[in-house]
Amino acid sequence: MKRQHHVVVIGGGTGGLCLAQALHKAGVSVAVYERSRTRTERLQGYRVHINPHGSQALHECLPADLWQRFVDTCGSSGGNFAFLTEQLDELLEIGDDLIGSADPASGHHSVSRITLHQVLSAGLDGILHYDKEFVRYERNSDGTVTCHFADGTTATGDIVVAADGGGSRVRQQYLPSAGRVDTGIVTVAGKFPLTDATRNLLPSRLVDGPNNILPKPGRFMFCAPHDLADGRNDETYDHDKVLFDNTTSYVMWAFAAGRSRFPANVSDVDGIGLRNTVGRMIEDWHPGLRTLVAGTPGEAVSLLPIRTSVPVKQWPTTNITLLGDAIHSMTPFGGIGANTALRDARLLSHNIIDAVQQDRDMLAAIADYERQMVEYGFAAVRSSLRNATQAVSEATIGRVMFKTILRVCSAVPMLKRKMFSDLGSSE
CATH class of the missing domain: 3.50.50.60 (FAD/NAD(P)-binding domain)
Structure with missing residues (x-):
């Protein structure tokens, strides 16, 4: 008989919600706990660029109707991407022949963060819980983990996923050496x-x-x-x-x-x-x-x-793991932060679903996710930090x-x- 697994996700941002959508679609028990009091409290109003990694993750993780809603509600980023001087003299223009794609699942998209959050939240009634500010977790003798919230309630899961952003309280308890710097x-x-x-x-x-x-x-x-x-x-x-x-x-x-x-x-x-x-x-x-x-x-x-996050060495795998900014927070220079979180959600959901459906070792599935995530996640951190440093460098040459x-x-x-x-x- 296959063991049942319940996944507790701390944080209802882009990565956490995408993970929940994928697990729910596959029939894996999941609950998301978000500290905001309402669905609209934490809405952020700027555009986000979804690159092919993000598109592939959303296409795979979302139910077909929500994927189509995402595609239908994307805005246009216009035409070619350009590098310009401050006088708008063109240095380089990059056309659709390099970044365009006829397939939305492997293309680039412009989306409002608000709309993306609305799409990712849809259909999660009874799964997405608001006004749940995470305080701490404790391990139980049966191997489960109980999360404690500021309102005195708790949630217990077989797997806990920290998706609570750059200031992650789960990370602070679980990996106290993994921090961020200004x-x-x-x-x-x-x-x-x-x-x-x-x-x-x-x-x-x-x-x-x-x-x-x-x-x-x-x-x-x-x-x-x-x-x-x-x-x-x-x-x-x-x-x-x-x-x-x-x-x-x-x-x-x-x-x-x-x-x-x-x-x-x-x-x-x-x-x-x-x-x-x-x-x-x-x-x-x-x-x-x-x-x-x-x-x-x-x-x-x-x-x-x-x-930006400080890179950390691989840690021993347990039934607590992390995704997105909770582990590899990066600068916005390059526009890959949200896409990397979506990539995390796609990989982690795939590994968890496979372990549940094939009755395989869950810790091995999480370890495989963490090994890959640390490699590409911190590569993105380094790339975005390099871009940021070069962008504001005072070096004329x-x-x-x-x-x-x-x-x-x-x-x-x-x-x-x-x-x-x-x-x-x-x-």
């Missing part, structure tokens, strides 16, 4: 609303596709359209702040620099103050970029301190060399294909 980089992000009136205020390049802006050393900017002009993304929750709106089109932008370039009190500045601070820091840039920032509502501007490489790649198609065919991958 990179010293500060990012300010905002959403410029795209309407019939505002589209014409921006140069077409800023509306046509994603862009990396490479100014003089020490600063960096990324922007990308999330365009719903064809009426997609009509599922939403009412909310009175622009930050949480997922039914209108916008250009998402993020400006990054070392902390020393920002005011000392930047952490205490509101959205309007942050927007104005960035405006002063780009006052000699192209007017289109200045308009992008100045035209963003203050309530749609946020401060994002950049932290490095920035000049990188711009030269981009121009050479633009002139030599074969070299461009070799260097950028895996754009957005965590490999």
Whole structure:
């Protein structure tokens, strides 16, 4: 007789919900415990890029109807991806021949984080529990693990998965040596609303596709359209702040620099103050970029301190494991954090389901997941940290060399294909 396994997932973010969807679809008992009090409390309003790893995970883990809902509610990122100077001079443009795919399950997608969370939460009634703030866990004599929550309730499982983000309390108890560090980089992000009136205020390049802006050393900017002009993304929750709106089109932008370039009190500045601070820091840039920032509502501007996980050595496998930011939190430079969490969910769910259905050793299944996850997960951490460090480096020669490489790649198609065919991958 096959042993029954109950999986307790701590954290209802992207990776945890994707894992729960896959396990539930396969008939494996699972429950998710999320500290937010309601479904809408922790919604984050910025665009997220889903790369082929993320697409493959969502396609495999979601029921067919939810996968189709994901595809139907994705926005358009426009056309080609470009590297530009702060005056919008083109350094390199990367077309669909390198990053496009006719198959949605292996393609790139632009999605509102709010909409993604709504899709991942759908159909989990009785499985997804809110207002459950994890406090600690304890091991029981029968091998199970009991999780304790701030409201005095508990949940016991045969397997516990920490999916509770970069500040994971499960990780702090289970792997206290695995921490995060501040990179010293500060990012300010905002959403410029795209309407019939505002589209014409921006140069077409800023509306046509994603862009990396490479100014003089020490600063960096990324922007990308999330365009719903064809009426997609009509599922939403009412909310009175622009930050949480997922039914209108916008250009998402993020400006990054070392902390020393920002005011000392930047952490205490509101959205309007942050927007104005960035405006002063780009006052000699192209007017289109200045308009992008100045035209963003203050309530749609946020401060994002950049932290990263410290790589850890492989630990002895138990029936407690981790996924996503709970173990390999990374910088947003490269756009692979959410995709790596989805990749974790796909691999872990596959291994758990296989162990349950084939009545195989569950610890061996978890060990195989952890071995692979640590390898690709921390490779992504290193890659994103390298990207972040280079993006805000004060070294003039490095920035000049990188711009030269981009121009050479633009002139030599074969070299461009070799260097950028895996754009957005965590490999």
